[in-house]
Amino acid sequence: MSNTNKSTVKQICVRHGKDRTRMMDIVRDVQSALGCVSSEAMDAIAQACGTHRVEVESVVSFYSFLGTKPKGKVVIRLCHGVIDRMHGSETVAAFEKELGIRMGETTPDGLFSLEWTACIGMCDQAPAALINDQAVTYLSTDKVKRIVEMLRADPDPKRLVRTYGDGNNAHELVHSMVHNNIRRRGAVIFGAYERGSALRKALAMTPQEVIRAVKTASLRGRGGAGFPTGMKWDFTRAAQGEQRYVLCNADEGEPGTFKDRVLLTECAEQLIEGMTIAGYAIGAAEGILYLRAEYAYLKAFVEAVVAQRRKDGLLGASVCGKAGVIFDIRVQMGAGAYVCGEETALISSCEGLRGDPKTRPPFPASKGYLGCPTAVNNVETFCCVPPILEHGPGWFAQMGSSGSKGTKLLTVSGDCSMPGVYEVDFGITLRDVLKMVGSENAKAVQVGGPSGQMVGPEKFDRKVCYDHLATGGSVMVFGPERDVLAIAAQFLEFFMDEGCGYCTPCRVGNVLLKERLDRILAGQGAPTDMAYLQELGEVVKMGSRCGLGQTSPNPVLTTLASFRGEYERRCQPAHSRHVFLPGFDIRKALADSESIAGRHSVVYSE
């Protein structure tokens, strides 16, 4: 490494206070300054921050947006989500043709790299790609050709944005072609919002009263798990600790979910206000908004909103002029890891570590960020807080169904005529959702993303709520011509890529599940394979430490329950002549040997 590069690395470390808990920021900055975090750079970082090299390397090797080898000046990351693959396999070929390289390669001139990335939250405008930080949507063969031509002339992806998307996507700090596709506005998230009004109301109450209001409203976590928010805040407030923290989980990685993308541009004020109220309620002075790397194009905008609120006295020392109420927010960038959406992994990542989940208990409410009591909530959850304080918990609790109060954002994609964001009251049936989004003949609906469930028509009358069809927002619709088993296999592939590797049942089990499912898809399944998948799936669910492993077999288990016929059709009984399993082909197994030996098998001739 040259001396200039060494001093660049050193400067970056100094800029972040040589603080190893800010390792994410350090390695991200090194990556963007030098194009990669090389072996020498890792040594230099470790030295500057007074830590071990292995600690730096464990971070660099964990996140998919970081790397030790230089990539092209322009990195094109094609979304590998199920919906994107459904809508545009030809764009892959188009990119490969125009760039003259294959997936995963870099052009010899070092200008372009082409790779896959997990769902980037653009399923409603698929197929899509990230070109450096810029989201490029509605790709087509023609568009790909134009994009590559333009980038060859000027490698600044910002220039690709010719027409802006709606709302704040057109804001100069966002500068994006992304569309919001807000199809239905409900009363809570997209209702009238008056800046600062709810915060003033909250500050006029005691923190306990604020928590009581959130409890009375029966607000539950919008990320999918549905833990009662008021209770979480209560625990965090009651826990022992010198500092307390509010963490906003904007690591929206569950494929098919893209509500945070919209909330961050269109309801950023409401979100920050919700976090501020949470900070007041639990007694935290600092909030962190953890933003997924795929949404890096939103960072400047969100930071500007935070800065403006600070300037207007809605954040900072003495919030709204109330003495002693201190609260400020920083944005922490992720670096491409689905598992960081799991709250303890998110905390690890904020602490500058690999995004490994932690063992619970202790729960973050008692020991979270840097060992301090921490309330981690979803973006949408925070957005619900200001309306609750503005209109009262009773107003909120009258909406929705018995165990699920208020409204929910659904992000619908796939085979429907109006993909986008819908704010609906909890309790709506899936059938009504399908009618609303313009899907006449859905064969299957994946509710809650890959970690959720695949639902068949016999369950379309079930309700979207925590007790029946729970979802963090993701609703993927599949038409009659789609193969649900192939979709389940793609979901498994996603979990294989995104698992942290800590627990064996998840690390190994998902691979075995995928192998067996692939065998069935290839028409080589045996009837016993269904029992094998069921049993192994349950082992992975039971034996894994975090939510990823505990839900990763769901694509298999829920299709086994809802689409058993699809499995039975493909699982043949053993051959009649031999007793071999359908997956074993003796002729194929002998082909190499016969050609090397120059003779045919006597026992197993044709």
Add this chain to the structure above:
Amino acid sequence: MSKPKIATASLAGCFGCHMSILDIDERILQVAELVQFDKSPVDDIKKFTGRCLVGLVEGGCATEENVHVLEEFRKHCDILILLGDCATMGGIPAMRNMVPLKECLEEAYLNGPTVYNPGRVIPNDPELPLNLDRVYPCHEVVKIDYVLPGCPPSADTIFQTLVALLTGKPLDLPYELIKYD
């Protein structure tokens, strides 16, 4: 009523699991009271004499002959039990699965540092069974009923399993017998 029959075979294994069968020592008399041994390297019976209740298989499938023996076992045995890690997972022989077959043969017979083969001949007598492209664990080839893990499974494990199976009593395998770390 005649006693049920039991058969054993060693495919791509080291015979260690069979040694473990012999390690049940004098208890083999107890087993002999319950069963009659059919095709097995232990009594050197080469061909099945009839239907067997239990087949014990050691080793995975590396050659067509292994496959053929396994196929015969499946056809003749009511219950097929895999003995040890090679049968279950391929074991040591499966280390070759990382390398194409041709390279394996060339390393073994031509290029290996200790090879003395002036004629540079890779054995290819018609009597020799053909190798498979890779080593297959038995459960990928035919349906398997039970698996006894271990390298080898201990004599106690084998004995307890057989007695439980033959007497129809519940199997008692203490943790120490099936713990391998």
